[in-house]
Amino acid sequence: MTYTEVYIRDKLIKELDAIHVEVIDESDGCGGKFSCIIVSEKSEGKPLLSRHRLVNNVLQEELKIMSLNNHLASVLKFTVSAPGKVILYGDHSVVYDKSAIASSLGLRTRLYFTETPESKYVTIEVPSVALTYTCELEVLQQRVKNLPSIKWQNPDVVNHEEFLNIVDSFIKQSSNHDLSAQQCVSLTCIFYLYFGIVQSINVKSFSIKIETDLTLGAGTGSSASFAVVIAGAFIHYLRLKSNNNKTTFTEEELGIISKWAYSVEKICHGKPSGIDNTVCTYGSMVEFRKSHGMQFFSTTELELLLVNTKQPRSTKQLVGGVAALKENHNSVVELILNAMNEIAKSALDCILEISKANQESSKKHYERLGELTNINQCMLQALGVSHPKLDDICSILKRVGLCGKLTGAGGGGYAISIVPPHIKREIIQDVIEELTSKGYEAILTKLGGSGVTVH
Ligand SMILES: Nc1ncnc2c1ncn2[C@@H]1O[C@H](COP(=O)(O)OP(=O)(O)O)[C@@H](O)[C@H]1O
Ligand SMILES: C[C@@](O)(CCOP(=O)(O)O)CC(=O)O
CATH class of the missing domain: 3.30.230.10 (Ribosomal Protein S5; domain 2)
Structure with missing residues (x-):
């Protein structure tokens, strides 16, 4: 509850039979501090302290709330x-x-x-x-x-x-x-x-x-x-x-x-x-x-299907596993990593093309993006970071024309699939039901959104 100048003035006029009251809100709007000039017969002949008491008695309840408001504001x-x-x-x-x-x-x-x-x-x-x-x-x-x-x-x-x-x-x-x-x-x-x-x-x-x-x-x-x-x-x-x-x-x-x-x-x-x-x-x-840091790019809003295998895993162990494989087979693993680098660059081109295209002409770019998703997942499998549940989810998605891969460290956790807008909603709903019936958790969400924010 916050009080206004009018409220305080009306109450003082009424309770003190005042003939003149001026109230100024000095609280920057939170109603926690007012100054008042009051002319009333009730205060005539009384010392300063008694005059203050007179006003404090009239505004007893209001003063309690004002003090609480002041405390909360700080x-x-x-x-x-x-x-x-x-x-x-x-x-x-x-x-x-x-x-x-x-x-x-x-x-x-x-x-x-x-x-x-x-x-x-x-x-x-x-x-x-x-x-x-x-x-x-x-x-x-x-x-x-x-x-x-x-x-x-x-x-x-x-x-x-x-x-x-x-x-x-x-x-x-x-x-x-x-x-x-x-x-x-x-x-x-x-x-x-x-x-x-x-x-x-x-x-x-x-x-x-x-x-x-x-x-x-x-x-x-x-x-x-x-x-x-x-x-x-x-x-x-x-x-x-x-x-x-x-x-x-x-x-x-x-x-x-x-x-x-x-x-x-x-x-x-x-x-x-x-x-x-x-x-x-x-x-x-x-x-x-x-070594280069990040580069932002803006795109049309992409829709993402997130499927949780509910399989726990440790990022540290999986990253360590890839490091060990690289140590044993450096030139082979280096080739896979370089291929993944090319996939990321081609995928960026596709995403930028999708942003420029209309729904009809975006189809072929989504198709290329899907192919890159499939190749990327195969490479992650080759690095030993997939999981039978991730492979299962990817094959369920493939049957309805969607392309999936693990995200992050793998070994469990989430699979993702970028959902092209031309795929019918019923197909998406059916595949979500199928995934759910197999014990996975599937949700649709949008990509993008603001970074760290104060509210
Ligand atoms: N919201 C959170 N609340 C508490 N701890 C968290 C939270 N998010 C992450 N952590 C800590 O980070 C660990 C998960 O990190 P990580 O394995 O890198 O998973 P992710 O891929 O989700 O980042 C958790 O086991 C927990 O110790
Ligand atoms: C495997 C890796 O590329 C991503 C790990 O992501 P997450 O912790 O699973 O969210 C490791 C990294 O980039 O530090």
């Missing part, structure tokens, strides 16, 4: 979100500095940040890994005091191993219950970024809740989206604390968020290519190459 509260990603072409080969095409997804991770000044505790809630963690702000502040000094703008200079050890020992010391390996990874990511970014400022207690639309560990960039949203939220918190109320990130800030997220990705998978943190930070569709 509590920082905001939400940051970041998208998931799919690699369309170039999974794994991107690790070896080949081109890849990737896009943000409509599915997002959201972080809700609230300062809780009346509490002694910092609370972290991550329902997707069943994590609820609390620690006293004082304990956190003590740890922060003795950190190696680094600037949040400079994630590059962090000694990763040293920082990880600090975070590990802090979690062990401050956690009052046993954590699963997954909860531990999630908490490590959060404190790595807290110690790296927030360290130097004078914080109040706060609570963080992180929710996600993404399935964890299935190839759609849950870990990168998680890391980006945390880095983005901590950087936004720093800005608010220095009275910078902007809600968009500058190019420089985006670059810093992406770099911090890259460091955190190293905790989840060892030696990432950098494509996941880039797409989850900037959004949109990109061509990415490790």
Whole structure:
């Protein structure tokens, strides 16, 4: 409830039989502060204190609400979100500095940040890994005091191993219950970024809740989206604390968020290519190459069928498997990786052609794109990163004229299929039903969408 000048004036006139009342809202519109000039016989001959009491009695209830509003207005509260990603072409080969095409997804991770000044505790809630963690702000502040000094703008200079050890020992010391390996990874990511970014400022207690639309560990960039949203939220918190109320990130800030997220990705998978943190930070569709960075391109909105095998897998192990194969058969594997590089480049040409074409003439470009998808999947099979369930999904899709491949690390997780608009909706619905009846989970979504965003 907020009060207006008219409301306050009318009430004072009525209750004090005032002959003249002037009210000025001095609260910038939140109704938390008014100045008043009142002329009333009821205050005649009374000392200043009694005159104030007279007014306070009339506005007793209103003053309580105003004080609450003032308190709420000073509590920082905001939400940051970041998208998931799919690699369309170039999974794994991107690790070896080949081109890849990737896009943000409509599915997002959201972080809700609230300062809780009346509490002694910092609370972290991550329902997707069943994590609820609390620690006293004082304990956190003590740890922060003795950190190696680094600037949040400079994630590059962090000694990763040293920082990880600090975070590990802090979690062990401050956690009052046993954590699963997954909860531990999630908490490590959060404190790595807290110690790296927030360290130097004078914080109040706060609570963080992180929710996600993404399935964890299935190839759609849950870990990168998680890391980006945390880095983005901590950087936004720093800005608010220095009275910078902007809600968009500058190019420089985006670059810093992406770099911090890259460091955190190293905790989840060892030696990432950098494509996941880039797409989850900037959004949109990109061509990415490790040594060249990213290049955006805009296209017509592509529709994607995402099929979850529900088969768990580890990105770190799968990337390690390809590295081992490459070590044993370097020239053979190098040829496959180079072919994947050519696939990504040709696929980009097709996607750009599709954007220029009308529905009828786009058919042949979708067909070529589908062929490239099939070849890419065969190559990923050759690298040993497919799975019988992924192969099964691809053959179900093929029977109805769709082309599928794994996305991300493979070994389970998601299969994807770009859906050409000329394929009949009934066919898509039937294939979704067939996949569901076999225990897979299939959803249609759109490619693209904004990167890290403050709401
Ligand atoms: N939203 C999230 N909440 C908590 N932890 C997360 C979240 N997303 C990712 N993680 C951490 O990252 C790990 C998954 O990373 P990864 O295997 O790279 O999968 P993905 O392909 O989805 O990025 C999870 O096991 C978990 O520890
Ligand atoms: C296999 C790889 O190309 C993608 C891994 O993606 P994800 O962790 O499965 O979402 C590795 C990388 O690019 O770092």
